[in-house]
Amino acid sequence: MKVFLYNGDKSDEEEKEDRATQSLLNKLIRSNVVNNTNQVEVLQRDPNSPLYSVKTFEELRLKPQLLKGVYEMGFNRPSKIQENALPMMLAEPPQNLIAQSQSGTGKTAAFVLAMLSHVDPSLKWPQCLCISPTYELALQTGKVIEQMGKFYPEVKLAYAVRGHKMERGVKIKEQIVIGTPGTVLDWCIKLKLIDPKKIKVFVLDEADVMIATQGHQDQSIRIQRMLPKGCQMLLFSATFEDSVWKFAERVVPDPNIIKLKREEETLDTIKQYYVLCNSKEDKFNALCNIYGAITIAQAMIFCHTRKTANWLAGQLSKEGHQVALLSGEMVVEQRAAVIERFRDGKEKVLITTNVCARGIDVEQVSVVINFDLPLDKDGNPDNETYLHRIGRTGRFGKRGLAVNMVDSQRNKKIGRLDTDDLDEIE
Ligand code: ADP
DSSP: OOOOOOOGGHHHHHHHHHHHHHHHHHHHHHSSSSOOOOOOEEEOSSTTTTOOOOOOSGTTOHHOOOOOHHHHHHHOSOOOOHHHHHHHHSSSSSOEEEOOTTSSSSSSHHHHHHHHHHHOSSSSOOOOEEESHHHHHHHHHHHHHHHTTTTTTTEEEEEEOTTTTOOOOOOEEEEEEEEEEHHHHHHHTOOOOOGGGGGOOEEOOHHHHHHHHHHHHHHHHHHHHHHOOTEEEEEESSOOOOHHHHHHHHHHHSSSEEEEEOOOEOOTTEEEEEEEOSSHHHHHHHHHHHHHHHSSOOOEEEEEEHHHHHHHHHHHHHOOOOEEETTTTTTHHHHHHHHHHHHSSSSSSEEEETTTTTTTTOOOEEEEEESOOOOOOOBBBOOHHHHHHHEEETTTTEEEEEEEEEESSSSSSSSEETOGGGGGGG
């Protein structure tokens, strides 16, 4: 039986897939922009040029068709990162940018708006090129381009992804191309569908995921080298390890840099409880007792192993509860479908394993049940994961509830919940 997968045991490819999947699921589970109250750090290439940020989309003097698209998407004002990134990206002459902020802070929307603003729809060839680490992420970004460009139908989009078979030499007329590095490279070199010399804006999205594969890193650099001088280079990343930074500096010459620190997570608005249990059956009974109370809102239940997660989902279904199960056995499409159903409220409860949910932000979930408490690779309590899982960010964080099913009395700081007295958790 495979019990727990650790990062250290994974190959590069698995690790990259993992990060790409996390990133995709995060995008799918999110229904809103992440609030971040931290100060944006801006490092300007030219410190003498005026530093300016915008508080409204009107100030950007967008094309009316694009402003309409922005409002149609429900955006009222620029997000924190957009306040600074948008004026820089839309400036004349074009400026290069490296931007880092956690997933959900509005990076994609920002560069999509920049690409749409820079194309000339009367020219029938690719002018903006965006590369994403995986097929699914490319499609996801493509959707945003289509949504935002809804009232600008003259601008067309092509997907350079696997499965999109093209014949050699047939020129592409679409002004924006989004794709994965391998296919984009083929389209430029082997098939000669894109003339890289005519690209005005180059976007490299999810740089941290991209560089987890050496092949992708090399392909990205090869693509970048074919672009003309004066092409605007934009790079985005959710995290900024040294390796991402080194890569970013190779791909983006003379960059402006924008960084937004991840919001600290706090437990201020979380009520935490523990239930003492001797076995998984015990935990299951306790869970049934509080089931009505936890499903008033949406709940996520975390188990240590797939086996427990499967078992628990089976048991709850037998009791007549409708639950969703997110499991590592599922392919990405299946996981995405489960997440989307949960996000849309079709299921109130999502059961998952610690590993499968690693890195997924569940900010709109207000109840977290740790059927098994998270452990680190040495089997010790994993406080960081615990905090990230149940913590809320920002002053606007909703009140939440965390219930921990514990096998021993190790964790004394958390108040004990009497499952026969449910008034307490209201
Ligand atoms: P990131 O690329 O940093 O992960 P996204 O651009 O995908 O972030 O934005 C996250 C979510 O927030 C998306 O659902 C997006 O539609 C929404 N969003 C982005 N910008 C804004 C904004 N200015 N106002 C409201 N919602 C926004």
